[in-house]
Amino acid sequence: MTPAARIAAAIDVLTDVETNRRPVQDALKAWGLAHRFAGSGDRVAIGNLVFDALRRRASIAWRMGSDSPRALALGAFRWCWGKDVAEIDDRFAREAHAPAPLTADERVALSEGSLDTAPGWVQGDVPEWLMPSLERTFGERATAEGAALAGRAPVDLRVNTLKADREKVLEALADLGAVAGEHSPVAVRIPVGEGAAKPPHVQSELGFGRGWFEVQDEGSQIAALIAGARPGQQVLDLCAGAGGKTLALAAVMDNRGQLYAYDSDKRRFGDILDRIGRSGAHNIQVRAPAKADPLSDLEDRMDLVLVDAPCTGTGTWRRRPDAKWRVGPNALAMRMGQQDEVLELAIRYVKPGGRLVYITCSVLPEENEDRIAGFLDRHADYRLVDPAGAWVSGLGSAMPASFATEVGERGRALRLTPATAGTDGFFVALLERTVQKPAAGRER
Numbered sequence: 175m176t177p178a179a180r181i182a183a184a185i186d187v188l189t190d191v192e193t194n195r196r197p198v199q200d201a202l203k204a205w206g207l208a209h210r211f212a213g214s215g216d217r218v219a220i221g222n223l224v225f226d227a228l229r230r231r232a233s234i235a236w237r238m239g240s241d242s243p244r245a246l247a248l249g250a251f252r253w254c255w256g257k258d259v260a261e262i263d264d265r266f267a268r269e270a271h272a273p274a275p276l277t278a279d280e281r282v283a284l285s286e287g288s289l290d291t292a293p294g295w296v297q298g299d300v301p302e303w304l305m306p307s308l309e310r311t312f313g314e315r316a317t318a319e320g321a322a323l324a325g326r327a328p329v330d331l332r333v334n335t336l337k338a339d340r341e342k343v344l345e346a347l348a349d350l351g352a353v354a355g356e357h358s359p360v361a362v363r364i365p366v367g368e369g370a371a372k373p374p375h376v377q378s379e380l381g382f383g384r385g386w387f388e389v390q391d392e393g394s395q396i397a398a399l400i401a402g403a404r405p406g407q408q409v410l411d412l413c414a415g416a417g418g419k420t421l422a423l424a425a426v427m428d429n430r431g432q433l434y435a436y437d438s439d440k441r442r443f444g445d446i447l448d449r450i451g452r453s454g455a456h457n458i459q460v461r462a463p464a465k466a467d468p469l470s471d472l473e474d475r476m477d478l479v480l481v482d483a484p485c486t487g488t489g490t491w492r493r494r495p496d497a498k499w500r501v502g503p504n505a506l507a508m509r510m511g512q513q514d515e516v517l518e519l520a521i522r523y524v525k526p527g528g529r530l531v532y533i534t535c536s537v538l539p540e541e542n543e544d545r546i547a548g549f550l551d552r553h554a555d556y557r558l559v560d561p562a563g564a565w566v567s568g569l570g571s572a573m574p575a576s577f578a579t580e581v582g583e584r585g586r587a588l589r590l591t592p593a594t595a596g597t598d599g600f601f602v603a604l605l606e607r608t609v610q611k612p613a614a615g616r617e618r
C-alpha cells in the first residue's frame with residue numbers, strides 16, 4: 175500500500191472507533207480481516223498512525239479546527255510523523271487509493287495550525303475534565319507531564335534472574351537495539367521507532383520461550399522491586415491478574431518461601447500458568463475465587479500483601495490512548511470505591527509487623543494519595559514507610575528525589591511518570607502494620 179492509501183485506511187479505522195465505540199485494537203483487527211491483501215508493514219503503519227492520532231487527539235483537533243477521523247489522521251501524519259503539506263498534497267495527487275485531495279482550509283490548518291493560545295489540557299493532550307486532578311498532582315508541570323503521556327512507549331523487558339542475567343539478554347537482543355534500563359537493574363529497553371517503524375516482536379525470540387525475560391514496563395518492575403519481598407517469606411499478590419508482578423516477586427524471592435497469586439476475576443489470570451511454567455518459579459500457588467473463601471488460611475500470616483489495585487490506568491495512556499478519552503467521572507468514582515474495598519480486604523492477611531504495598535498505574539491523586547490518606551485515617555495500626563530506603567534495598571541505587579510524593583502529613587510514597595522516570599505512570603505506597611494492638615476505638 176502507498177503511504178496515502180495507509181492514511182485512507184487509518185481514517186476508516188478511526189471512523190469505526192468513533193461511530194461504533196469500538197476498542198482500537200478490535201477496529202484494527204476488523205480492518206485487517208476485511209483487507210487481507212494488506213501486508214504486515216501496512217498493518218503496522220496504519221496502527222501506528224491511528225494510535226498517534228489518538229495520543230495527540232486534543233492538540234491535533236485544536237490545530238485542525240476539527241476532531242473528525244480525517245482531521246485526526248492528517249494531523250498525526252503532519253505533526254507526529256513530521257510530514258509537510260507539500261508532501262501530503264503530492265502524495266494525495268499521485269498515489270493510488272489516496273483520500274480526497276486537501277481542502278483549502280485543511281491546507282491552511284496543516285501549515286499554520288498552532289498551539290500558542292491553546293489551553294493547558296489541549297497542549298498536554300489530556301481530557302479537559304481531568305486537568306484539575308493533574309494540576310493537583312503536578313502543579314505547573316501538568317501540561318508537560320500530559321504531553322509525555324501522549325508520546326510512544328518503548329518496549330521494556332524484565333530479565334528473569336531465575337534463568338538469565340541482563341548481560342545475556344542484552345547480547346541475545348542486540349539486533350533489536352536493546353539497551354540496559356535506567357533504574358531497574360533487571361530492565362532491558364528496546365527503544366521505539368518513529369513513523370511507520372515496526373515494534374519488535376520479542377515473543378518470537380528464543381530467549382522469550384526459554385523464560386529469560388518477560389515484557390514488563392520498567393515502572394512496574396520498580397514497584398515490585400521496592401515492595402520488599404525476601405526469599406523465604408510468605409507473600410500474597412491479591413490482584414494478580416496475568417501475573418506480571420507475581421513473576422517479578424518470584425524472581426526476587428529466588429524460589430524460596432511461598433507466593434500466593436489471587437484475583438477476584440479468574441478471567442484476568444489469562445496465561446498466568448504458562449508464564450509461571452516458562453519462568454522456572456516453583457513457589458507460586460495460584461488461587462482462584464471460589465464459594466468457600468480460598469484465602470482463609472492466609473489470614474494474619476503474610477509478610478507482604480501486594481495490592482496492584484484496579485485503576486483508571488491514566489499512567490498507561492501512552493500504550494492505551496483510546497482509554498484516555500473514554501474514561502469518565504463515573505469510572506473514576508467506581509475505581510476509588512474498588513480501591514478502598516481491596517485495601518480493606520488486604521489487611522486481613524497482613525501479619526503484625528508485615529507490609530501492605532498499594533500500587534496503581536494511575537497519576538490521579540484521587541486514586542493514590544487520597545486513598546492512602548483515607549486508609550491511614552481508618553487504620554491507626556498502619557504507618558507509611560518512606561520509599562527512599564526501599565529503593566536502595568530493592569534497586570541498589572539512590573532514589574531520585576523527584577520520584578517522591580507527599581501523602582498529606584503522613585509521609586511519602588513513590589510516583590513515577592514518563593516525564594520524570596521514562597516509565598509508565600505508577601504510584602506505590604509502602605505501608606507497615608505495627609506489631610502493637612491499635613488504640614481503642616480504632617480497631618481494624
Ligand SMILES: C[S@@+](CC[C@H](N)C(=O)[O-])C[C@H]1O[C@@H](n2cnc3c(N)ncnc32)[C@H](O)[C@@H]1O
Binds near residue numbers: 420
Ligand atoms: C491492575 S490489575 C492487576 C495487574 C497485575 N497485577 C499485573 O501486574 O499484571 C488489577 C486486578 O485487580 C483485580 N481485582 C479487582 N478487585 C479485586 C478484589 N477485590 N480482590 C482481588 N482482585 C481484585 C482485577 O480483576 C484485576 O485483574
